[in-house]
Amino acid sequence: MGDYDDDTAFLGQTGPYFWTTFFLLNTVFVSTGFNGFYIVFIGASPEHRCLIPEVNLTAAWREAIIPVMSADGRQALSQCRRYKLDVIRNLSEQGLAPGRDVNLTGLEQEGCLDGWSYSKDIYQANIVTEWDLVCDDQWKVPFASSTLFVGYLLGSLISGQLSDRFGRKKIVFISLAAQCVSTIWQSFSQSWRMFCITFLFVGASQISLYISAFVLGTEMFTKTLRVVFTTLGAFLFYCIGYMMLPWIAYGIREWRTLLAVLSATTVVYIPLWWFIPESPRWLITQGRMAEAEAIVRDAARRNGVETPLVIFRRPELQTLHPGKTYTMLDVLRSKNLRCITLMCLVLWMAINVGYFGLSLNTSNLSGNPFMNCFLSAIIEVPAYVMSTWLLKKCARRTLLSTFLVIGGGVLLLIQFIPAHLEYVALALEMAGKFGFTMAFSIVYIYTAEIYPTVLRNVGMGMCSSAARIGSITAPYVIYLGTYDKVLPYILMGSLTIASSVVNFFLPETLNRDLPETLDQMQECQGLCSGPKKKKCVENGGSGHPAKQHEAKSDTA
Template identity: 75%
Template sequence: MSDFDEDTAFLGQTGPYFWTTFFLLNTVFISTGFNGLYMVFIGSTPKHRCLIPDVNLTEEWRSAIIPAKLVDGQIVESQCSRYSLGIVRNLSENGLVPGKDVNLTTLSQEPCLDGWTYSKEIYQSNIVTEWDLVCDDQWKVPFASSSLFVGYLLGSLISGQLSDRFGRKKVVFVSLAAQCVSVLLQSFSHSWRMFCLMFLFVGASQISLYISAFVLGTELLSKTMRVIFTTLGAFLFYCIGYMTLPWIAFAIREWRPLLAVLATTSIIYFPLWWLIPESPRWLLTQGRRDEAEDIVRDAAQKNKVQAPGIIFKEVEVSILSDAKKYTIVDVLRSRNIRCITLMCLVLWMAINIGYFGLSLNTSNLSGDPFMNCFLSATSELPAYVVSTWLLKKCPRRPLLSVFLLIGGGVLLLIQVIPETLQSVALALEMTGKFGFTMAFGIVYIYTAELYPTVIRNVGMGLCSSAARVGSITAPYVIYLGSYNKVLPYVVMGSLTMTSCVVNFFLPETLNKDLPETIDQMQQCKGFCSRPKKGKCVENGTNGSVSLH
């Protein structure tokens, strides 16, 4: 039986059809960059202090009612407590002067019973200022971020099945509509709980959109265009959306209008329904040969080539539609697949903790948060370009290890940078982001090459779920910084170094044939392998990244 690429070889490797499809699909990824990290701004905690109600206090006592202490040579006011208002009011009425007649350290303190007052220097409003997510309730901010990534996890688990059942194109546009509606509804949230609930739907729709569009692109494009799409196109256009986000947030400083604007940008993509075709590969698996041939003939017309009279034979379509359906059980059935899968899970989880940890931490860096976010996004551009070039020539395993070492090493180094050298710390953080972005791009391709065609979709979905667990954890890793600033860097750096060690036990895939069946998979190295007659058998993979 010939494969799809052989049957459609007459289309060529490039041409108007492939380039048009390439750019139209990639524009969809811009919306995922818009909506993926707006929590950096709407969940940022501005400077705040206890609200002092309008009571009879002298100016001296109104200025002194907030406790202060010396931190790194600077006077820092408390953000979560004040001197007891009743006591201060009595002292003020008796004409006593703070610091002169009264020793402030002897006064009792109380929490911010009347709420907080927030600086509007950067943000006019966000979820922190609206629902007072500070002090005892500051844990609600990372929880809200994690609810987005829980949605990612749910979307990763169901999008594959929905795509296989209803078609790639339908899932892409349904997910696009769901993303638009859920972000818009989130902008009308009347409580933190409703905000988190809507964030689940935002995450599920967004990852479903990304995965289904990614798979649709790999199945529609030729081998040459597919490699560019999966290694550069999808990531690069996501980055364009990510880079645009801080400028939109800079222009709109209130969180509700910001989300409404981000939601409505998705509307411009719906006319693409009439321009982007369904996957002919999927149609063939459903036995819909005529529809698949119509799409291929239209592609031939656009590429100005002659299509043969019969493109797909009936017997081939019948065999394809009756092929065995593999499940997650098959990914865990043998010792070798289990070992490779477990190591890939560790890699995906650690890389996502580092990537999203650094992405979400940009609002905590010194300097302008909008510029920091833009620089963080910009650092990804060269990473995607360089990784695409390196993947054509370099072995995957040592390449991934190098960038894991860069990312993890930088994280461990940042903690020793003095407070006075903030520019150096920022440069190191951007270097770490570059390393994790490189690792992020490489692990996608590496994993796709490790799994055989029959379980590649299932294996990638499982790894994507592990990545979601990592991204769910990332906000809490950043939250550790509220106790000790160096803790997030130590945790993320240590996890990255551990994953670098794990990576050494995976087989190499450069210039190897892409495995089609489970028996053709390579054997993992070291303790996982069970070599026969003293040596390990290697069935290779190549640089193709087809997910069909």
């Protein structure tokens, strides 16, 4: 960027003000970890079989009325069929014994006309057991999951516009309140349809909260803290909420109570309104220089440094068009912006298909679902720690493509693992989750560094919208596993490998100042590059001739 960073350099790279704000803002992301994956438990399908009404049947016929089916090469009791009740009752009344007097394979079958009987070993009650979302209605579970991500899509489309117009801070706290209200409203759902409708609002408020808080921190913190915030900060605190979720769900096995408890945690964020400031960068773009200076002066006081008489005095700031609101249409006006945005959309979509696909699949893996969810969450911790270290030293493009290949390649290998080696397949799936988590954390800061301040929230919102297309399809990709267990892995792996190639056409942002205006934005690489590409390279890739020397110094 240049101007803002230079004018506020007297604050230092760290200090009490930055670290306090860093911690308080990051606590907001814990709630997104709570609310992002509770569908894994409240939408899990427990062991079930057709309910047998209280009719006159012998004990032998009551056990034999459920046929044995072949599933994944194993013999198991059918979950959706039973032998015709009237026929079985007649055979029982005649005193005939199953297997000895009657060949079961020749008997006529029927569906679960009287409902289902569910095991309560793991879940006391969830939406599957309450509304019988099994067998012919099994598709309603991935549909419900998708409504959350449709809400993500809607929230991504509007949150950027609202945040750019009304401010990052206001939208963060409005989104927190909306998330609390919509989650507790969902706990009172009386039907599957009502549950899906409320899930839209949960998703919209959650992604609006995440994007607004992420952009607020990206713009507020210094170059040193920015990478830490976007990896060990935002993502790690999100992961803390994600790791806590399975243990809360383990203690609360009834879905309505679980949602009420999760929504109540939002109350602890109310006092943060008086401690988290607005983004000075955004205030400057709105022409509210006095408010921006007041925030910076308060930061200087808390950091114990002297403040210049005039902080923002550079004439370049006038090029930010105070009060001008940018929209998604501005992205279409430039060939460079169109190309960069299109490639970012592909990347975000592919990464989200893999990340959410593997995250939502934890309840389908062998073993304890609570422990599987915890393992899926805890594997993200080393990924965030490693990405923090690597982002300080390595090029974004190379890092992102490397971990996309790792994540996609591991998924393609799973199909070759024999069925009896379940723990090997589980280890590979966790390795794939590690690769996608690395890519997930890298693509956020990479995209935020590519777009200028005047379009950063709009750009992030559009990319997040494309990501939602990927996450909307993720539950259905996993649902394909009911037909062929390896098919989801082939689809996710192939898409990820293809997206790693697209990534190499984006500009590199390592050690570059955040661009403020469209003129300071870098050119994309390859066929999409325009006539300004050579100029950008000559200027050290900063997109700003006056910053050529600074960019080269930063790189060195």
